[in-house]
Amino acid sequence: MTKTSFRLALTGLAAGLSLAAMQPAAQAAEAGPKPPALSWSFAGPFGKFDRAQLQRGFKVYKEVCASCHGANLVRFRNLSQPGGPEFTPGQVAALAATYQIKDGPNDQGEMFERPGRAADAFPSPFPNEQAARAAQGGAYPPDFSVLAKARTYTRGFPTFIFDIFTQYQEQGPDYIHALLMGYEEPPAGVTLLPGQNYNKYMPGHLIAMPKPISDGQVEYPKGPDGKSPVPETVDQYSRDVAAFMVWMAEPHLEARKRLGMQVMIFLVIFAGLLYYTKKKVWSRMPDGSPAH
Numbered sequence: 001m002t003k004t005s006f007r008l009a010l011t012g013l014a015a016g017l018s019l020a021a022m023q024p025a026a027q028a029a030e031a032g033p034k035p036p037a038l039s040w041s042f043a044g045p046f047g048k049f050d051r052a053q054l055q056r057g058f059k060v061y062k063e064v065c066a067s068c069h070g071a072n073l074v075r076f077r078n079l080s081q082p083g084g085p086e087f088t089p090g091q092v093a094a095l096a097a098t099y100q101i102k103d104g105p106n107d108q109g110e111m112f113e114r115p116g117r118a119a120d121a122f123p124s125p126f127p128n129e130q131a132a133r134a135a136q137g138g139a140y141p142p143d144f145s146v147l148a149k150a151r152t153y154t155r156g157f158p159t160f161i162f163d164i165f166t167q168y169q170e171q172g173p174d175y176i177h178a179l180l181m182g183y184e185e186p187p188a189g190v191t192l193l194p195g196q197n198y199n200k201y202m203p204g205h206l207i208a209m210p211k212p213i214s215d216g217q218v219e220y221p222k223g224p225d226g227k228s229p230v231p232e233t234v235d236q237y238s239r240d241v242a243a244f245m246v247w248m249a250e251p252h253l254e255a256r257k258r259l260g261m262q263v264m265i266f267l268v269i270f271a272g273l274l275y276y277t278k279k280k281v282w283s284r285m286p287d288g289s290p291a292h
Contacts, residue, residue: 032200034153035178038239040170042246045261048254049247054085056220056230057244060237064213065144068136070124073145074248077118083254084247092118099123137195139208148172148245172249173242175201180238183211213237 041050058079061071076096079087087095096116101123104111116123124143126132133140142150152171155163162168182201186192192206199207213234220228230236247253 032202032205034155035171035174035201037168037170038174038177040173040243040246042243042253043168043170045167045257047257049083050243051086052229053240053243054247055087057240057242057247058085059220060213060218060241061144061244063218064237065241066122067125068132068141068209069144070126071122071144071248072124073143074122074251075118076116076120076122078251080118081251084251085244089118096120137208139195141209144245144248146249148176148242148249151175170246173246176242176245177235177238179207180213180241181234 040047041053042048061069076092079085079095080089080092096118099116099120100113101116101120102111103114106112124132126135129140149172153175155168155171178201179199182199184198184200186198186205190198190205192198195208196206197208197210198205215233218232218237220230220232223229230240250256
């Protein structure tokens with residue numbers, strides 16, 4: 001190898017290393033700040049849903065989000081089942097009846113509409129994806145059923161190592177809350193096209209969905225003093241609807257955690273019994289070894 005080719009090789013290697021070092025920084029700048037980690041009642045191995053929060057979150061979903069986003073995997077009856085918002089069956093039946101569900105065909109082979117039943121799924125606000133895109137300027141509002149599990153972000157090293165021991169799995173609701181809080185004016189030099197909005201937590205920072213909610217938009221149930229027990233702010237709305245979306249994505253979360261804890265207790269007791277059984281059997285041997 002000549003001196004010239006050796007210098008070129010060194011130059012190329014240095015340029016490659018510099019580019020590799022710059023890529024994580026560029027990707028981090030493009031991704032924006034990480035969503036703040038919030039405290040959730042359902043976090044950890046002993047976590048449970050806050051029933052009042054789930055009911056408030058459903059109210060936010062129904063009055064704000066449901067105009068664009070469906071939840072086709074969730075049934076009205078799920079709202080009254082244990083581990084969820086736990087509305088009464090009468091409340092669920094009354095709620096379902098407020099919707100018109102397309103059904104059929106009837107005896108004449110025609111489709112028709114009827115009042116909703118508890119067994120029906122949450123209806124989509126649009127008949128199909130093409131209609132949704134046409135109404136939203138080409139953007140498709142995703143279904144909410146499992147969105148809290150589908151939306152996440154990279155925590156990075158060494159945070160993800162600690163997450164293994166703390167059982168942190170709340171990236172979805174953290175991201176949803178941050179996204180709803182992240183709308184702001186674009187910085188200098190950023191030009192938005194028609195239909196685009198700036199959100200600092202959105203990857204790429206451009207989002208088709210305009211800011212969906214503002215302070216005081218949803219009226220929460222009042223307490224005995226005539227005031228809401230929680231503030232009617234975007235921050236609280238975002239927390240409540242994010243928790244409700246987690247329940248929609250995993251309605252049996254509490255049962256799963258309860259079963260997991262029971263299995264762990266059983267395994268600990270079973271291991272103890274095996275140990276003492278082994279000690280009892282081997283203690284009969286004079287030299288501490290099993291008989292042949």
